[in-house]
Amino acid sequence: MRQGGFALKKVSFDVADGECLALVGPNGSGKTTLLECIAGIRQIESGTIDISGIEATHTAPEKRQVGYVPQDCLLFPHLSVDQNIAFGARNLDAQTAPRVEEMMKWLGITHLINHGTKDLSGGEKQKVALARALITRPKILLLDEPFSAVDRPSRTRLLGELRKNLDEITQTLNLTSIYVTHDLADAQLMGGQVAIMNNGSVEQVGPWDQVIQTPSSPFVADFMGFNILHGKLTSKEDGFWVASVNGQSIRGVGDNLTVGEGVIAVVRPQAISLSLERDIRKPNWRHCQCNVLEGSIIAMRQTGSVAQISVDVGFPLNLEMSSDLADELNVAVGHDVFAQFRASEVSLLCA
């Protein structure tokens, strides 16, 4: 698929029946374009799209059985709320009216019957768009950042409601869904599986735990907020690769690496612990291969129950811990500390 200078390139993933995949990526990475290709409103130049095991690459959008909730809901302004919902069931007549009513009841919007669409709130619009898509009894539900225009607190509440509705729908209809967002927190709430997109390609796809533990590329690691450390592979000791990063030796794991080549070490801020002494602070890490780097705190910020700390260990290293633990350690900017993290938590990727 090509649009001006932009093209979808390496895109390949499967979503199992009844599963919700969160499609995440920065703005302009091709998430919406990919969703439109699945919905059939954009044609692809090569490759195939299968829906429920049947090839649908060249199937017209109206025959794909795909429910699509676009970014700004796009409710038809010349129709009332119930006429919008009934649009998916062809017409609002005696036959479809009970189905529309049932759908509205299910989503808790019966009070909007006969209402126009102009004065609806963001959440109401989203529910009407969802009802309109669901009444067609689709096999796949495609949700394109349905709350992007809503403020953060409302978004969290609406996402919670949507998640609840989707859980019920998934159980009832065995519905597969793809939720597009650029926000990792939203994605984590919505999808059991995640696909990370960058510049028209899917960089990594898999369960959340797997993507968080082993990002497949520097982009994925960077997008997930990992520390990105550029260095050179020096040796392999006790089953772990050793990389030199700004004069510090860091042990980690990786595939298809060669000593002497440039590497990128990535490590999650949440995987790094802080100690006032060189000895490993966490008892259950004592039998593991650990990296211990000495440095001083250069920045500290507490957001609710989380403390974000930057330590200069020859290069800046960001870590996150609970505010309680930070208080317990009684650390502040300028204090000398030891950053500790297990070698198994460090992924070494080819530079």
Next chain:
Amino acid sequence: MTRLKEIGTFKLISGACLAFLALFILFIIFAGSIFSDPSNLVSAFLSDEVQFAIALTLVTATIATILALAVSIPAAYVLSRSRFPGKDLVDALINIPIALPPVALGTALLIFFTNTPLGVFIDNSIVKFVFEAPGIVLAQFSVISVLAVRLMKPVFDGIDPRYEKVARTLGHNELDSFVRVTLPLAKDGVFGAGVLAWARAMGEFGATVTLAGATRFKTETLPIAMFLNLSVANLESTMAIILILLGLTISVLLVSRKIAYRGGIPY
């Protein structure tokens, strides 16, 4: 201070120009009205000839507008939504009737129906256009259909194409999505374009007189009736027809202005 003075002078000149134009039109109408004796105007209005011209104008303009809309709505839609090789050329070609004087358009049609084998065949065996009433409809259609395309394209441009895409994912095919979503959203603009095209058809003279001729009680629309009366110096009938056309035009323009504004036509 100097700048303020400049703005003041400019506004004064602009206002004077606007006042001149408004007064010019008012003066012409007023001059024409005082020239005519009201009783003569009424009798001219009630004359068989003027009644025939009114009926023929209304019927032909309405048929031409319906035909023009039937063709122009899909044409404007395609021009607005689609990308295809030669689009610029097609766009330029359908502008020709707007740039061309109506007499030239009428002459081209007349030559086609009298001098080309296909045109002669159509005129002799299918529909008689030359110097006949269907010729009026064809002449009006030729002038207003492209005008309607020009008026409706920005209307379709202003409607988010994603509405149709969503309609398609909801089980409606391309035609159904257009009829049930795009067309209702464009209805004010389409209606406004239709009214303007109808008004233009009623006043059409150049192409009509060349193709359909100017025959009393046959191809005599209001503009042609005006021309025929003027050619025999029947000024009262001419003035009566002018006033009828004026009344129709003013009411149509007032209605269409309101609707066209709502429909997004830059009018």
